Amino acid sequence: MENKIFQNFLEKKGLKLTKERIAVLKEVFSFHDHFEPERLYLRIKNSDSKASRASVYRTLNLLVESGLVEKVTRTEKSNVYEHTFGHSHHDHMICDRCGSITEFYSEKLENLQKEICRSNGFDGKSHTLEIRGYCNKCKKIK
Amino acid sequence: MENKIFQNFLEKKGLKLTKERIAVLKEVFSFHDHFEPERLYLRIKNSDSKASRASVYRTLNLLVESGLVEKVTRTEKSNVYEHTFGHSHHDHMICDRCGSITEFYSEKLENLQKEICRSNGFDGKSHTLEIRGYCNKCKKIK
DNA sequence: TTGAAATTGAGATTAAATATCAATTGAATT
DNA sequence: AATTCAATTGATATTTAATCTCAATTTCAA
Ligand SMILES: [Zn+2]
Ligand SMILES: [Zn+2]
Ligand SMILES: [Zn+2]
Ligand SMILES: [Zn+2]
Numbered sequence: 001m002e003n004k005i006f007q008n009f010l011e012k013k014g015l016k017l018t019k020e021r022i023a024v025l026k027e028v029f030s031f032h033d034h035f036e037p038e039r040l041y042l043r044i045k046n047s048d049s050k051a052s053r054a055s056v057y058r059t060l061n062l063l064v065e066s067g068l069v070e071k072v073t074r075t076e077k078s079n080v081y082e083h084t085f086g087h088s089h090h091d092h093m094i095c096d097r098c099g100s101i102t103e104f105y106s107e108k109l110e111n112l113q114k115e116i117c118r119s120n121g122f123d124g125k126s127h128t129l130e131i132r133g134y135c136n137k138c139k140k141i142k
Numbered sequence: 143m144e145n146k147i148f149q150n151f152l153e154k155k156g157l158k159l160t161k162e163r164i165a166v167l168k169e170v171f172s173f174h175d176h177f178e179p180e181r182l183y184l185r186i187k188n189s190d191s192k193a194s195r196a197s198v199y200r201t202l203n204l205l206v207e208s209g210l211v212e213k214v215t216r217t218e219k220s221n222v223y224e225h226t227f228g229h230s231h232h233d234h235m236i237c238d239r240c241g242s243i244t245e246f247y248s249e250k251l252e253n254l255q256k257e258i259c260r261s262n263g264f265d266g267k268s269h270t271l272e273i274r275g276y277c278n279k280c281k282k283i284k
Numbered sequence: 285t286t287g288a289a290a291t292t293g294a295g296a297t298t299a300a301a302t303a304t305c306a307a308t309t310g311a312a313t314t
Numbered sequence: 315a316a317t318t319c320a321a322t323t324g325a326t327a328t329t330t331a332a333t334c335t336c337a338a339t340t341t342c343a344a
Contacts, residue, residue, distance in 0.1 A: 016341065018341080036331095037332080038330095038331080054333085058333095077330085078332085079331085079332090
């Protein structure tokens with residue numbers, strides 16, 4: 001469970017699991033969509049367990065470092081995150097018209113990337129694949 | 143040639159090919175590396191044909207819109223661009239230690255993505271694949 | 285209980301990118 | 315050549331996500 005994992009992660013770094021960090025962790029795992037830091041802060045602000053904006057940003061960085069959360073992409077305006085613990089790895093298709101995000105996964109694609117890393121002598125740790133274009137609905141309109 | 147393409151692009155939009163825009167275009171195509179807007183501005187500042195910071199940013203956006211330049215990635219600090227006209231499509235491996243960028247291309251990978259788009263009813267127009275990890279040199283150190 | 289280390293939050297700071305706007309330029313028309 | 319007007323420029327101001335600062339507070343092990 002994410003709480004235990006985060007606690008272990010913090011312990012190894014000599015950091016403490018405070019009520020603010022719990023508040024952020026809880027909020028991040030209370031829904032399963034992609035989110036931006038500012039939105040997350042506002043959700044926490046309106047919940048019963050508070051944390052300051054600074055703490056939200058700080059904790060978010062720790063969550064990424066722990067592996068529980070990943071940065072999906074960096075848009076013009078801000079970063080976009082998602083919790084990944086409890087979800088298997090996937091990549092994203094983003095519609096340039098409506099902005100909708102389609103998640104997909106391909107074993108073949110993952111293996112091919114490993115192969116490409118190997119042949120380039122690169123020790124790949126993670127990747128971000130973002131396909132842009134028009135989703136099923138929007139491609140009919142324009 | 144890029145000048146002609148840019149001129150046609152501007153014409154279609156009812157815009158003019160000014161000396162400032164030429165200066166930016168020239169500088170962007172004077173080297174073949176990835177670059178950040180601020181660095182580009184400084185290069186232009188030290189060249190003989192000047193353009194203000196505002197014009198550099200504005201022209202950069204036009205160059206992306208024209209298809210001559212692409213945004214490689216958006217880092218914590220700024221956007222990273224590269225001119226793509228004259229270069230074939232490729233994806234990037236980025237070293238988390240030294241920041242070096244390795245370009246790669248795989249026909250298989252490209253086809254697989256097309257296949258994935260098809261099976262998702264997605265009309266893919268472009269993609270960004272960024273593999274992060276350690277380059278050949280850095281993986282030995284850490 | 286004590287004390288060192290970690291954490292917090294309010295506000296300041298940073299910096300990339302965009303917006304503002306008066307002055308200038310470009311080029312088509314007379 | 316002069317007129318005209320939209321486009322463009324550049325200096326500066328503004329925006330805003332993210333980070334930093336630091337005094338006050340909390341945590342927890344000794
Ligand atoms: Zn979930
Ligand atoms: Zn993947
Ligand atoms: Zn996702
Ligand atoms: Zn490249």
